[in-house]
Amino acid sequence: MIEPKAPHLSNIELWRKWKEQKDIEAKKQLIELYLPLVDYVTNRMAIGLPKNVSKDDLASNGAMGLIDAIEKFDYQRGLQFETYASWRIRGAMIDGLRQGDWVPRSVREKAKKIEEAYQQLEQQYLRSVTDAEISSYLNISERDFQTMVQEIAVTTVVSLEDPIREEESETRMSMLIDEKAKNPDQTVQQFFLKETLVKGIERLTEKERIVISLFYYEELSLSEIAEVMSLSPSRISQLHSKAILRLRGALDKQKNQLMQN
Structure with missing residues (x-):
């Protein structure tokens, strides 16, 4: 799993600013911080998928999943965000695949x-x-x-x-x-x-x-x-x-x- 770029305390401070103060800049920093998760899940999801499935489309849907995860995650529960976000990202990619009806x-x-x-x-x-x-x-x-x-x-x-x-x-x-x-x-x-x-x-x-x-x-x-x-x-x-x-x-x-x- 990809490790966050910033120290743990910095992450907590960003989460606090976003969740408690609705600081949009803090949200943007969280998105940038965890964006490598989207690339990671994209590369994993692309394994075995037909060549007509675009990795760019997967990544685009995954980015929406990351944003959704950041909006819904409760940092005070002590859970690992990377794990939670990975499933949200993956779910968003799968929703996109379903909408494209890629499997007969x-x-x-x-x-x-x-x-x-x-x-x-x-x-x-x-x-x-x-x-x-x-x-x-x-x-x-x-x-x-x-x-x-x-x-x-x-x-x-x-x-x-x-x-x-x-x-x-x-x-x-x-x-x-x-x-x-x-x-x-x-x-x-x-x-x-x-x-x-x-x-x-x-x-x-x-x-x-x-x-x-x-x-x-x-x-x-x-x-x-x-x-x-x-x-x-x-x-x-x-x-x-x-x-x-x-x-x-x-x-x-x-x-x-x-x-x-």
């Missing part, structure tokens, strides 16, 4: 079918299911399954910001980020969400866990991960996609259980 509906439908297959089979077997089992469930060949995974690879880049259900506005990431003080229901939701993610990650294959770890925790690009694992970038993309689809299925299941209780 047919591709989204394929992704949903595979996600549901993972959810159903892993709930049934209580373990990580194989490509052969998924292919059989979908009534397609393993080769066709691999092709489908490759086709939907770009959709998994923004997976956590997709609505949990098409008719709902709540996203998976909204379960992770709380703009207001936590209430008991939110605390319970976060507890079960974390537990679900832990169990979901445990059911990933070894290679899928490595890809997830290197991409989201070590923050390597897919091409860098390919070099580390001595695999092709397309293979890394497939592993990433399958891991995300498994986790999305697990999160959907948890959401259903929370709604029933």
